[in-house]
Amino acid sequence: MRIAVLGTGSVGQAIAARTAELGHQVTIGTRDVAALRTGAQAAWVAQHPEVDLATLADAASAAELVVNATNGNGSLPALTAAGAPNLAGKVLLDIANREFPQAKVVKSLNTMTAELMVHPRQLADGAHSVFVSGDDAEAKRIVTGLLISFGHTDVIDLGDLSTARGTEMLLPLWLRLYGRLDTAIFNIKVVR
DSSP states (O other): OEEEEEOOSHHHHHHHHHHHHTTOEEEEEESOHHHHHHSTTHHHHHHOTTSEEEEHHHHHHHOSEEEEOSOHHHHHHHHHHHOHHHHTTSEEEESSOOOOTTSEEEEESTTSOHHHHHOHHHHHTTOSEEEEEESOHHHHHHHHHHHHHHTOOEEEEEESGGGHHHHHTTHHHHHHHHHHHTOSOOOOOOOO
């Protein structure tokens, strides 16, 4: 699958590296490709030659699946730069926030740290839950398949996109657990 990852921080890097490792054609979208090659993330770029670099718009236009891995404040500017026409009709895995109603948004992975998103079984024994919310059943199927390929075994479909508000409300709990446990390598398990 052709995947565009919008965001060059730890979440974007983790998602890009893992999806490329799984055999997907991955492009990181950034505002400034040259700065990414020479700046603070140049070492990561050099270590991952299998991940292409492009502008936000070019990455989104060529992708089948777009991952919004930007921080909350950067989401709207990054998605705007990617371009509404380049997002229209595409599956958008949203780890942050969104405002593009023509994209087939699926909210997921926002309840855990970046490395745990992509290596759930190696880092925390895999016995935890990951949630998906979205209005488009096919988009959720695609994202669920990606989550399973990462190693997630308990994917819970919460329903339409409005249910993502529930997972967003886990952030205060997550922050307190992080402070108490002194590690970000944990997640929540729904026991049924």
